[in-house]
Amino acid sequence: MSPASRTIHKTCNLCEATCGLLIDVEENSVTKIRADKDDPFSRGHICPKAIALKQIQEDPDRLKYPVRRTAKGWERISWEAAFREVAENLVRIQREHGADAVATYLGNPAAHNFGMVFYLTPLYRALASRNRYSASSLDQNPAHAASLLLFGATMRIPVPDINRTDFLLMLGANPVVSNGSLMTAPGFRKRLAEIHERGGRLVVVDPRRTETAKLADSHLFIRPGRDGLLLAALLRVVFSEKLTRKNHVWKLIDGLDALERGVERFEPEAVAASVGIPADQIRQLARDFAAAPSAACYGRVGVCLNPFGTLNVWLICALNIVTGNFDRVGGAMFPAPAIDLADLGEQLGAKTENWKTRVRGAPSFNDEQPSACLAEEMTTPGEGQIRGLLTLAGNPALSAPNGTEIDRGLAGLDFFCAVDFYINETTRHANVILPPTWSLEHDNYEVVFHQFAVHNTAKYSREVLTPARGTRHDWQILIELALRIFEHKEQRSMARIGLRALRAGSAFFAPRRLLDWALRNGRHGDGFRPWRRGLRLGDLESQRKGVDLGPLEPFLSNADPARNRRIDLGSPVIAQELRRLAETLTNVPTGQNELMMIGRRDPRTNNSWLHNAPLAVKGPNRCTLIVHPDDAKRLGLDDAKHVSIRSRIATRTAQLTISDEVMPGVVSLPHGWGHGAEGMRMSIASAHPGINFNDLADDSVIEAVVGNAVLNGIPVVLEAVGPE
Numbered sequence: 025m026s027p028a029s030r031t032i033h034k035t036c037n038l039c040e041a042t043c044g045l046l047i048d049v050e051e052n053s054v055t056k057i058r059a060d061k062d063d064p065f066s067r068g069h070i071c072p073k074a075i076a077l078k079q080i081q082e083d084p085d086r087l088k089y090p091v092r093r094t095a096k097g098w099e100r101i102s103w104e105a106a107f108r109e110v111a112e113n114l115v116r117i118q119r120e121h122g123a124d125a126v127a128t129y130l131g132n133p134a135a136h137n138f139g140m141v142f143y144l145t146p147l148y149r150a151l152a153s154r155n156r157y158s159a160s161s162l163d164q165n166p167a168h169a170a171s172l173l174l175f176g177a178t179m180r181i182p183v184p185d186i187n188r189t190d191f192l193l194m195l196g197a198n199p200v201v202s203n204g205s206l207m208t209a210p211g212f213r214k215r216l217a218e219i220h221e222r223g224g225r226l227v228v229v230d231p232r233r234t235e236t237a238k239l240a241d242s243h244l245f246i247r248p249g250r251d252g253l254l255l256a257a258l259l260r261v262v263f264s265e266k267l268t269r270k271n272h273v274w275k276l277i278d279g280l281d282a283l284e285r286g287v288e289r290f291e292p293e294a295v296a297a298s299v300g301i302p303a304d305q306i307r308q309l310a311r312d313f314a315a316a317p318s319a320a321c322y323g324r325v326g327v328c329l330n331p332f333g334t335l336n337v338w339l340i341c342a343l344n345i346v347t348g349n350f351d352r353v354g355g356a357m358f359p360a361p362a363i364d365l366a367d368l369g370e371q372l373g374a375k376t377e378n379w380k381t382r383v384r385g386a387p388s389f390n391d392e393q394p395s396a397c398l399a400e401e402m403t404t405p406g407e408g409q410i411r412g413l414l415t416l417a418g419n420p421a422l423s424a425p426n427g428t429e430i431d432r433g434l435a436g437l438d439f440f441c442a443v444d445f446y447i448n449e450t451t452r453h454a455n456v457i458l459p460p461t462w463s464l465e466h467d468n469y470e471v472v473f474h475q476f477a478v479h480n481t482a483k484y485s486r487e488v489l490t491p492a493r494g495t496r497h498d499w500q501i502l503i504e505l506a507l508r509i510f511e512h513k514e515q516r517s518m519a520r521i522g523l524r525a526l527r528a529g530s531a532f533f534a535p536r537r538l539l540d541w542a543l544r545n546g547r548h549g550d551g552f553r554p555w556r557r558g559l560r561l562g563d564l565e566s567q568r569k570g571v572d573l574g575p576l577e578p579f580l581s582n583a584d585p586a587r588n589r590r591i592d593l594g595s596p597v598i599a600q601e602l603r604r605l606a607e608t609l610t611n612v613p614t615g616q617n618e619l620m621m622i623g624r625r626d627p628r629t630n631n632s633w634l635h636n637a638p639l640a641v642k643g644p645n646r647c648t649l650i651v652h653p654d655d656a657k658r659l660g661l662d663d664a665k666h667v668s669i670r671s672r673i674a675t676r677t678a679q680l681t682i683s684d685e686v687m688p689g690v691v692s693l694p695h696g697w698g699h700g701a702e703g704m705r706m707s708i709a710s711a712h713p714g715i716n717f718n719d720l721a722d723d724s725v726i727e728a729v730v731g732n733a734v735l736n737g738i739p740v741v742l743e744a745v746g747p748e
């Protein structure tokens with residue numbers, strides 16, 4: 025290696041698996057990316073997407089400097105002009121139409137960026153708008169809601185202890201492809217092989233025989249949206265056959281009787297037709313789960329983007345609890361991260377306020393409105409209409425339901441600023457785009473995903489490449505925006521003073537310092553006591569492969585009163601949802617012109633934004649509709665290459681794949697496609713457009729408790745399309 029060559033330890037921030045990588049650098053460019061076998065968490069796992077870190081870095085379409093949209097196209101402007109224009113316009117709109125007239129939308133990549141996580145609050149404070157949206161209401165909000173109802177904190181989410189379990193029951197998740205979600209677990213395949221070596225089992229419940237289902241010991245097809253019925257029936261069997269098992273958690277439980285009564289009517293025989301699984305198989309599954317030496321039930325996107333999302337996640341937790349599999353080794357457990365966001369929220373006195381959305385009266389949750397309401401809040405005139413927008417690492421035009429209406433809303437805004445480095449389906453409508461540096465150009469600590477990890481570790485990785493002159497990190501953009509908005513509003517506050525100091529070069533509030541503070545203040549930290557040994561940022565910097573903090577441990581047995589909160593299984597919210605669930609018992613398939621469309625992920629994609637990386641589009645078209653052979657035959661699609669898909673709100677045409685990997689009556693289409701809109705600047709993605717799943721997804725249907733979007737189980741009608 026030449027003197028300019030070096031190898032740097034990095035955590036991949038593309039998905040929740042947070043793999044440890046070794047990146048070789050020559051001068052200021054990446055020559056090689058490989059797995060770090062010594063990373064105590066990912067143990068040498070890597071996936072094909074890791075190479076995208078380099079491809080995005082070198083992507084000529086990636087913006088490095090601010091741009092403004094003009095009649096003649098995009099024009100480069102200075103940071104100073106950009107910040108001025110954004111602050112002036114957003115504050116002007118708020119002065120004219122009230123604070124809520126400017127909305128924010130926060131996308132998924134923000135969660136992988138600790139600088140963004142830390143500096144959102146001052147920006148939100150500066151804007152003081154209740155119109156906050158994020159990808160969370162297109163994703164995991166039901167899990168936060170279930171945790172709030174059961175454990176008193178949105179971030180206190182149990183994860184399956186897959187490293188030690190004897191029985192994993194998985195609903196609506198495909199970790200072989202997704203690499204795990206709300207279960208940070210790189211290398212699921214290997215972990216599954218270890219379950220098998222221990223003599224354990226995996227049962228997958230999914231309307232598609234997924235890559236994960238193919239490796240499972242058994243796979244049960246389920247009709248989309250029916251997991252609540254299945255889970256209630258499993259609980260019913262556990263109660264009626266007296267399969268409950270007590271552990272130390274038992275003394276904290278209230279409302280067990282109410283739960284037992286609540287699930288009474290969901291006998292396996294009563295749910296079987298609606299769920300699509302024979303009653304004897306449901307009964308057997310309950311018995312096997314309860315009899316296993318240890319077991320964990322886990323569900324993800326398939327059970328969350330669903331009309332009963334919160335109920336589903338809650339019932340999953342309840343099943344773990346009543347079978348004695350909660351807070352125990354091999355069951356569902358709380359991780360003990362170095363920075364515990366649930367503890368931190370409590371220490372900082374985080375309070376949320378709940379209200380209803382303006383147009384539809386949908387519930388807000390966690391200080392955010394459901395993203396399924398974003399379109400109508402932009403397009404419905406009246407007081408409080410969204411006229412200004414700030415997107416932060418988000419692409420709602422492809423990610424949120426009713427893409428056509430979102431697009432119309434974006435196009436009609438008075439002013440729109442995007443913090444993003446691509447001109448994509450969403451940001452093409454922006455007036456100003458503020459592009460941040462790319463992942464390889466800044467440091468990383470996965471503050472969110474350590475929270476959900478199946479083994480406790482901590483890892484800080486520094487930047488791999490030196491950012492180009494005059495570029496800015498996300499966190500720097502966020503604080504400058506917050507500061508400018510405070511200044512324009514002539515508002516004085518502690519936050520403004522802190523931001524000023526930070527801008528003036530004070531390292532005191534820099535993300536690294538905040539990270540160090542949070543680490544030292546955390547469970548594994550030194551608590552700022554010089555005589556105590558404990559984790560500090562310095563330790564993480566010197567142990568570049570990461571620090572092993574040990575396996576998951578029971579949490580509730582602790583004497584600490586915060587860990588002895590009561591767990592209420594008789595929640596009135598859940599009782600109401602169970603009554604609503606009972607109404608679906610009679611929803612049994614009849615004639616079958618209508619099919620239910622579900623989503624799918626591909627190993628080389630990442631939601632909507634990786635398709636400009638060559639690796640993501642290599643090979644055959646992935647954006648195809650999978651239809652079961654029986655349905656294809658019945659609908660005369662046997663020889664069709666393309667098929668038109670009609671939902672209640674739109675019709676689109678997709679390439680057809682016929683396969684029995686989906687259950688009859690179900691079709692599958694991936695989300696995140698639908699590129700090539702006029703004015704976007706993503707040449708590779710635009711050459712491989714596909715169609716937008718969410719143009720077909722009905723934004724009028726939402727989950728009842730937190731208003732989560734329903735992006736699975738979309739009723740559709742198919743028709744063959746001639747060869748043009």
Ligand SMILES: Nc1nc2c(c(=O)[nH]1)N[C@H]1C(S)=C(S)[C@@H](COP(=O)(O)OP(=O)(O)OC[C@H]3O[C@@H](n4cnc5c(=O)[nH]c(N)nc54)[C@H](O)[C@@H]3O)O[C@H]1N2
Nearest residue numbers: 131132133162163417418419423443623631632633695735
């Ligand atoms: N039909 C259907 N729809 C779905 C889903 C589904 O399963 N089916 N899944 C849902 C889920 S789980 C999610 S999480 C959402 C995702 O929804 P979004 O977060 O809205 O969408 P992404 O595709 O992740 O787009 C991320 C955006 O951030 C930009 N970006 C990437 N990295 C950075 C960065 O470091 N800084 C900044 N500032 N910008 C960055 C990208 O260019 C892109 O514009 O989609 C949801 N939508």
Ligand SMILES: Nc1nc2c(c(=O)[nH]1)N[C@H]1C(S)=C(S)[C@@H](COP(=O)(O)OP(=O)(O)OC[C@H]3O[C@@H](n4cnc5c(=O)[nH]c(N)nc54)[C@H](O)[C@@H]3O)O[C@H]1N2
Nearest residue numbers: 196197198202205248249324325326625626629630631736
């Ligand atoms: N390669 C890749 N990896 C990713 C992403 C990506 O886009 N590509 N996105 C990342 C993000 S943001 C997230 S949130 C995670 C998601 O991680 P996962 O949830 O593990 O991934 P999905 O593929 O969405 O899995 C959802 C499964 O639910 C099934 N399903 C649909 N409807 C139902 C239903 O009603 N009931 C049941 N039981 N199952 C149903 C689908 O067939 C699918 O197999 O993945 C992350 N990782």
Ligand code: SF4
Nearest residue numbers: 036038039042043071
């Ligand atoms: S599994 Fe996720 S974190 Fe690991 S290399 Fe692939 S994209 Fe990166």
Ligand SMILES: [Mo]
Nearest residue numbers: 132159163164
């Ligand atoms: Mo997600």
